[in-house]
Amino acid sequence: MSTEQRYTKETITDIRYWVDNKLFSIKTTRSPEFQFKPGQFARLGLPEQENGEPTLWRGFSMVNPVDSTDLEFYAVVVPDGQFSPRLAALSIGDSLYIDKTPVGFLTLDNFPNGGKTLWLLATGTGLSAYLSIIHDATTWERFDQVVLCHGVRYINELSYQETIAQWKSQWGDRFIYLPLPTREPHAHYPQKRLTHLIEHDELAKLAGVDLNPATDCVMLCGNPDMLTEARKILSEKGFAAGRRGNIGNLAVEKYW
Numbered sequence: 001m002s003t004e005q006r007y008t009k010e011t012i013t014d015i016r017y018w019v020d021n022k023l024f025s026i027k028t029t030r031s032p033e034f035q036f037k038p039g040q041f042a043r044l045g046l047p048e049q050e051n052g053e054p055t056l057w058r059g060f061s062m063v064n065p066v067d068s069t070d071l072e073f074y075a076v077v078v079p080d081g082q083f084s085p086r087l088a089a090l091s092i093g094d095s096l097y098i099d100k101t102p103v104g105f106l107t108l109d110n111f112p113n114g115g116k117t118l119w120l121l122a123t124g125t126g127l128s129a130y131l132s133i134i135h136d137a138t139t140w141e142r143f144d145q146v147v148l149c150h151g152v153r154y155i156n157e158l159s160y161q162e163t164i165a166q167w168k169s170q171w172g173d174r175f176i177y178l179p180l181p182t183r184e185p186h187a188h189y190p191q192k193r194l195t196h197l198i199e200h201d202e203l204a205k206l207a208g209v210d211l212n213p214a215t216d217c218v219m220l221c222g223n224p225d226m227l228t229e230a231r232k233i234l235s236e237k238g239f240a241a242g243r244r245g246n247i248g249n250l251a252v253e254k255y256w
């Protein structure tokens with residue numbers, strides 16, 4: 001297959017900055033061929049030379065519902081990074097290349113039988129993958145409740161508040177949202193890391209529901225140190241990824 005056939009050239013239709021020079025969302029046109037499962041990611045491409053072929057490629061989880069006209073991505077600017085500052089410098093109307101094949105295993109395929117509560121644990125832009133999952137009807141068919149926990153450094157990094165408020169009004173008690181800023185006090189939530197809260201059984205108390213390996217499933221996405229630590233703590237509590245055809249109750253995705 002030639003390089004040309006591997007990707008499509010899309011156009012940026014919207015950009016929203018949540019935190020200047022740090023957090024932004026970008027919308028692009030979508031090729032009708034591009035079909036993905038909630039929780040999957042796309043490989044986005046940019047040229048190093050103006051008007052050149054794309055040579056820099058990075059993964060970004062889809063934020064939008066599977067059936068929306070545009071694609072949407074939520075991103076952080078890594079100041080010394082090769083890709084993210086370039087992505088952040090784009091404007092509406094600019095081109096963005098998207099690999100035709102969506103990838104990733106942080107999907108509900110991990111939990112075909114569903115369960116009582118789906119715990120979606122994110123730090124930083126790990127939130128992205130969960131947004132397309134929460135948008136999806138299958139999630140709500142498979143689980144009685146969804147708990148979204150978002151660990152960030154500062155309160156202004158708690159992006160997508162309007163979407164989250166919409167879900168709260170749509171799903172009521174079935175949707176629980178725990179914003180967890182760690183470097184600034186919050187009026188209603190503790191200034192503690194997700195890992196600390198899980199380890200000390202405080203997360204379930206905060207959510208007001210059990211964290212039970214017999215009935216619940218957990219997804220982890222975000223800072224790799226958080227993933228390593230949370231995975232260990234959760235395994236001590238009875239959560240493990242599926243292996244060799246056995247269905248698990250834990251799914252993890254690494255961003256870096």
Ligand SMILES: Cc1cc2nc3c(=O)[nH]c(=O)nc-3n(C[C@H](O)[C@H](O)[C@H](O)COP(=O)(O)OP(=O)(O)OC[C@H]3O[C@@H](n4cnc5c(N)ncnc54)[C@H](O)[C@@H]3O)c2cc1C
Nearest residue numbers: 058059060061074075076078081082083084125128255256
């Ligand atoms: C499966 C997958 C899905 C991803 N989805 C997203 C997404 O939805 N949104 C997003 O912003 N990034 C996402 N990433 C990360 C993204 O692909 C790039 O790594 C990121 O944009 C930085 O690229 P860079 O070239 O600027 O810096 P790089 O040279 O790639 O990274 C430099 C350093 O920046 C830090 N870093 C990288 N990504 C992040 C991040 N997301 N948050 C905090 N620190 C980071 C790490 O310390 C890393 O070593 C994903 C990565 C993978 C593998």
Ligand SMILES: NC(=O)c1ccc[n+]([C@@H]2O[C@H](COP(=O)([O-])OP(=O)(O)OC[C@H]3O[C@@H](n4cnc5c(N)ncnc54)[C@H](OP(=O)(O)O)[C@@H]3O)[C@@H](O)[C@H]2O)c1
Nearest residue numbers: 021022077078079123124151152153182193195223225226
């Ligand atoms: N911060 C800035 O002002 C700024 C500005 C521009 C760009 N950036 C870029 O943004 C990136 C950082 O992004 P980010 O703030 O989303 O990511 P982050 O450093 O991973 O922090 C996000 C959340 O994860 C928590 N966390 C980190 N390690 C953890 C662990 N081992 N266990 C549990 N929780 C853990 C943090 O808690 P703690 O607060 O306790 O660490 C914070 O609540 C950097 O790469 C930097 O280049 C930062």
